[in-house]
Amino acid sequence: MTAVTHRPLDDPFAGLTPLEAGEIVDRLRATFASGRTKSLDWRIRQLEGIERLVSEREGEIAAALKSDLGRTSHEAWFGDIAPTVGESAYARKHLRRWMQPTRTSLPLSLLPGKGSYHYEPLGTVLVIGPWNYPVYLTLGPMIGGLAAGNCVVLKPSEYAPATSTLLASLIPHYLDADAVAVVEGAAEATQLLIDQRLDHIFFTGGTEIGRKVMQAAAPHLTPVTLELGGKSPVIVTEHADLDVAARRIAWVKLLNSGQTCIAPDYLLVEKSVRDDLVSKLRTTIAEFRTGEGPTQPIVNHRQLARLRSLLDPAPGDVVLGGTTNTGEGDLSLAPTIVVDPDPESDLMTGEIFGPILPVLTIGSLTEAIAFVNAREKPLAAYIFSNTKAEQDRVIAEVPSGATVVNHVAMHVLAPQLPFGGVGASGMGAYHGKWGYETFSHRKAVLVKRAKPDLKLLYPPYSERDKKIMRRLA
Numbered sequence: 001m002t003a004v005t006h007r008p009l010d011d012p013f014a015g016l017t018p019l020e021a022g023e024i025v026d027r028l029r030a031t032f033a034s035g036r037t038k039s040l041d042w043r044i045r046q047l048e049g050i051e052r053l054v055s056e057r058e059g060e061i062a063a064a065l066k067s068d069l070g071r072t073s074h075e076a077w078f079g080d081i082a083p084t085v086g087e088s089a090y091a092r093k094h095l096r097r098w099m100q101p102t103r104t105s106l107p108l109s110l111l112p113g114k115g116s117y118h119y120e121p122l123g124t125v126l127v128i129g130p131w132n133y134p135v136y137l138t139l140g141p142m143i144g145g146l147a148a149g150n151c152v153v154l155k156p157s158e159y160a161p162a163t164s165t166l167l168a169s170l171i172p173h174y175l176d177a178d179a180v181a182v183v184e185g186a187a188e189a190t191q192l193l194i195d196q197r198l199d200h201i202f203f204t205g206g207t208e209i210g211r212k213v214m215q216a217a218a219p220h221l222t223p224v225t226l227e228l229g230g231k232s233p234v235i236v237t238e239h240a241d242l243d244v245a246a247r248r249i250a251w252v253k254l255l256n257s258g259q260t261c262i263a264p265d266y267l268l269v270e271k272s273v274r275d276d277l278v279s280k281l282r283t284t285i286a287e288f289r290t291g292e293g294p295t296q297p298i299v300n301h302r303q304l305a306r307l308r309s310l311l312d313p314a315p316g317d318v319v320l321g322g323t324t325n326t327g328e329g330d331l332s333l334a335p336t337i338v339v340d341p342d343p344e345s346d347l348m349t350g351e352i353f354g355p356i357l358p359v360l361t362i363g364s365l366t367e368a369i370a371f372v373n374a375r376e377k378p379l380a381a382y383i384f385s386n387t388k389a390e391q392d393r394v395i396a397e398v399p400s401g402a403t404v405v406n407h408v409a410m411h412v413l414a415p416q417l418p419f420g421g422v423g424a425s426g427m428g429a430y431h432g433k434w435g436y437e438t439f440s441h442r443k444a445v446l447v448k449r450a451k452p453d454l455k456l457l458y459p460p461y462s463e464r465d466k467k468i469m470r471r472l473a
Contacts, residue, residue, distance in 0.1 A: 017192075018192055018195065021183075021189075021192040021193055021195070021196055022196055024153065024181050024183065024193075025124060025153065025193070025196040025198065027178065027181070028124045028151035028152075028153065028178070028179060028180075028181060029123065029124050029151070031151055031176075031178045031179045032121070032123055032124055032150070032151045032179070036179075037121065037146075037149045037150065037151060037176075037179055038120075038121060038149045039149075040095065040096060040099060042149075042176070043095060043146060043147055043148075043149055044092055044095065045176075046146040046175055046176060046179075046180075047088045047089075047091055047092040047095070047143065047146065047147060048092065049174035049175045050084065050088045050139055050142070050143060050146075050174065050175070051084075051085050051088050051089060051092075052174055053139075053170055053171070053173075053174040053175075054080075054081045054084045054085055054135065054139070055081070055085060057166075057170055058076075058077065058081055059073075060166060060170075061076060061080065061081060061135055061163070061166065062076035062077070062081075063162075064160075064162040064163040064165075064166045065080060065134070065135070065160075065162075065163060067162040068131070068134065068159075068160040068161065068162050068163050068299070069131075069132070069160065069256065069257075069259070069297065069299055070257075070296075070297030070332075071256065071297075075255070075256065079133055079136065079255065079256060080133055080134070080135035080136040081135065081136075083136050083140070083412070083413055084135060084136050084139050084140060084143075086413070086415065087136075087140050087143050087415050087431065087432075087435075088139075088143050090415040090416075090432055091143055091144070091147045091415070091432065091435070091436065092147075094432070094433065095147055095436075098119065098147070098433055098436050099119065101116045101117065101118045101445070102116055102117050102118075103115070103116045104116060104117065106446075107473075108472055109469075109472040109473055110446070110448070112448075112449055112452075113446060113447060113448045113449070114446070114447040115444075115445070115446055115447075116444075116445045116447075117442050117443060117444050117445065118442075118443045118445055119148065119436070119437065119440040119441070119442055119443075120149075120440060120441050120443050121148045121149035121150045121439065121440060121441075122148070122150055122199040122200050122439055122440065122441055123150060123151070123198075123199035123200075124150065124151040124152075124153065124198055124199055125145050125150045125151070125152055125153070125198060125199055125200040125201070125202065125439055126152075126153045126155065126193055126194065126198045126200070126201045126202065127141045127142050127145060127152055127153070127154050127155065127202045128155045128190060128201070128202065128203045128204065128205070128213065129141075129154070129155065129156045129157050129204060130157050130204045130205045130261075131157035131158075131159035131160040131299060132256060132259045132260060132261070132299070132353075133256070133260075134156060134157055134160035134163040134164065134167075135163060135167070137204045137227075138154065138156050138157075138167065138204075139167075140430070140431075140435075141202045141204065141225075141227075141430055141435065142154060142180075143435060144430050144431075144434075144435025144436050144438055144439050145200075145202070145435075145439040146175075146179075146180075147435070147436045147439075148435075148436050148437075148438075148439035148440040149440075150199070150200075150439050151179045151180065152179070152180050152181075153180075153181050153183060153193055153198065154167070154171070154180065154181065154182045154183070155182075155183050155184075155185075155189065155190055155193060156168070156182065156184060157205075158184070158185060158186045159299060159300065160299075164184050165184065167182055168182040168184055190213075191216060194213070194216045194217055194220070194222070195216075195220075197220045197222060198222055199222070199223075200222065200223050200224070200225070200438075200439060201213060201217050201222055201223070201224045201225070202224075202225045202227075202430070202438070202439075203224065203225070203226050203227065204227040204228075204261075205227075205228065205229075206228065206229055206351070207228045207229055207230070207351075207424055207425075210226040210228045210426070213226070214226065224427070224428075225420075225426075225427065225428030225429075225430065225438055226421070226426045226427050226428065227261075227419075227420060227421065227426050227428075227430070228261075228379070228421055228424065228425050228426040229261045229351040229353065229379060229425065230261075230265075230351060230376060230377070230378045230379040230401075230421060230424060230425035230426075231265040231266060231348075231350075231351055231352070231375065231376070231378055232262055232263065232264060232265045232378045232379050232380040232381065232382065232400075233264075233265065233266055233267075233268055233368075233371075233372050233378060233381055233382065234249060234264040234266070234267045234268070234382040234383075234384065234408065235267075235268045235269075235362075235365065235368045235369075235372075235381075235382065235383045235384070235385075235394060236267060236268070236269045236270065236273065236277055236384045236385075237270050237273075237365055237368075237383075237384070237385040237387070237390055238270045238272045238273050239385045239386050239387040239390060240273070240384035240385050240386065240406075241384070241386060241406075242273060242276055242277050242280055243280060244384075244406065245277065245280075245384040245406075246277060246280035246281045246283075246284045247284055248384075248406075248407050248408050249264050249267070249281065249357075249384075249408055250281055250284040250285050250288060251288065251408075252264060252408040252409045253335070253355065253357055253408075254285065254288060254289075254296070254335060254355065257296035257297055257298060257332075257333070257354060257355050258296075258335075258352065258353065258354045258355035258356065258357075259298075259299060259303075259353055259354060260353075260409065261351075261353075261379055262379055262380045262402075262408075262409040262411075262412055263353075263408075263409065264357065264382060264408050264409075265351060265352050265358075265378075266348065266352075266357070266358040266359070266360060267357065267358065267359045267360065268360050268362045268368040268371060268372070269359055269360070269361060269362065270361075270362055270363070270364070270365075270368075271361050271362065271363060274339075274359065274361050277359075278319060278337065278339060278359055281320075281337060281357070281359075282319065282320050282337065285320065285335050285337075289335070293332075294323065294334050295323065295324065295325055295330075295332035295333055295334045296332055296333060296334070296335060296355050297330075297331065297332050298331045298332055298333055298354060299331075300331065301331060303353070303354070304324060304331045304332075304333060307324075307333055307352070307353075307354040307356060308324055308333070309346065310345075310346055310347045310352065310356060311336065311338070311347070311356065314338065315338065315341040315342045315345035315346070315347045315348070316338040316339055316340045316341030316342065316345075316347075316358065317338065317339040317340060318336060318337070318338050318339075319337050319338075319339055320334075320335065320336060320337040321333075321334035321335050321336030321337065321355070321356075322334060322336050333354060333355055333356075334355070335355045335357075336355060336356045336357065337357050337358075337359060338356065338357070338358045338359070339358075339359045339361075340359070340360060340361055341358045341360070343360070343371075348360075365385075365390055365393060365394075369393065369394065369397050369398055372398050373397070373398060373399070376423055376424040376425070377399045377400055377401075377421070377422045377423035377424060377425055378398075378400045378401065378425055379400070379401045379402070379421045379425035379426065380400055380401055380402045380403070380404060380409065380411070381394060381398045381400040381402075381403050381404075382403075382404050382405075382407070382408050383395075383403070383404075383405055383406070384405075384406055385405075385406070386406075391405045391406075399422060399423070400422065400425075401419075401420055401421040401422050401425050401426065402417070402419070412431075414431075415431050415432035416432055417431065417432070418430070418431060418432075418434040419431040419434070420434075456468055456469065457469075
């Protein structure tokens with residue numbers, strides 16, 4: 001029986017019925033019930049399969065990403081292939097230790113006895129991938145699911161159709177086809193899968209769609225992990241190295257045309273260095289774009305129209321870019337810098353998710369922290385400063401999914417660190433052991449001997465028994 005259900009993207013209901021969705025999930029549940037996914041050897045083989053898939057098929061993956069997102073082969077390697085291999089290899093090397101039961105101490109009242117907790121797989125889980133990094137952000141969560149010993153239903157994004165179709169065709173050749181199913185299609189297909197009362201749902205995407213996923217899961221009490229977006233701020237103080245800040249901010253902002261959930265969304269720059277930083281950003285962007293066209297590709301007409309609406313009318317002083325191409329074969333937007341936009345404009349109230357960089361002038365670090373904290377909690381907060389006291393303030397005073405000092409977004413590449421949001425930027429975490437734990441149930445185990453079996457524990461209780469029990473509690 002095939003592990004792949006392919007749905008034409010212009011007709012996501014074609015052939016996919018509630019009955020068929022149920023059959024897919026039932027087949028995976030039968031595999032899980034057989035117990036074969038729980039062994040270390042099986043889990044290692046799946047992780048090795050993911051590594052071989054992205055390594056051996058790098059050319060095909062790069063071609064699909066170019067078709068979907070206009071990415072170069074180097075960008076495909078850096079953004080999707082290398083981090084997937086790194087995440088899987090890290091899990092594979094540490095998996096044996098993660099699977100070991102952890103012993104704990106016990107209170108005196110429970111002695112003699114042994115306490116421990118064990119990680120056991122949840123069962124059959126659903127991973128819903130996004131379109132912006134459609135390999136890494138789809139296979140990455142699945143790494144945690146398979147490492148934990150689950151069966152996985154994979155739902156790639158319909159907005160990256162070439163990559164979705166490629167994953168659907170390749171995965172059965174590298175992973176256990178009775179334990180991993182790829183289902184293509186749009187929102188209707190996702191809803192049919194959620195209705196199967198899966199054991200966990202992992203969603204990566206926008207906040208509004210995340211709310212809908214959570215609402216759809218609620219009637220079934222299906223637990224969810226939501227990896228969402230948010231406006232990740234960059235604070236640049238007068239004590240920053242501006243040349244380094246300009247390079248690192250520009251580099252990450254230009255990656256994937258700014259269509260990155262942890263891209264720098266806006267800058268808060270102290271007045272004394274604002275003009276200097278803006279000048280360096282303009283120069284750096286020009287240098288980084290040497291030999292490239294004036295614009296960067298945007299995924300589709302809808303996203304480009306949304307980005308264009310953020311600039312029309314201009315909410316601030318556009319000092320770089322602002323131009324777009326809307327031809328059928330060239331949906332693109334020039335890297336754009338907007339100085340001091342209206343803080344209440346659409347540009348500043350929603351996640352940008354494109355190559356537009358607002359720069360707001362601030363009078364102090366205290367003002368910057370207050371500005372960030374007056375808004376929804378970001379997926380990441382960045383601080384450029386060579387003063388430890390300023391770094392420590394942002395770490396301590398700005399609630400966010402992560403804080404990065406003197407760089408932008410690089411925490412996502414460290415499987416040793418948890419990755420996740422807080423508040424409107426998401427719930428739950430993954431990467432490394434945190435991904436393994438997300439897809440596991442941490443089960444408490446208490447082992448007692450039959451003897452001794454103290455009579456004072458059982459009623460009726462004498463006054464002496466009660467006094468002894470209080471001392472032991």
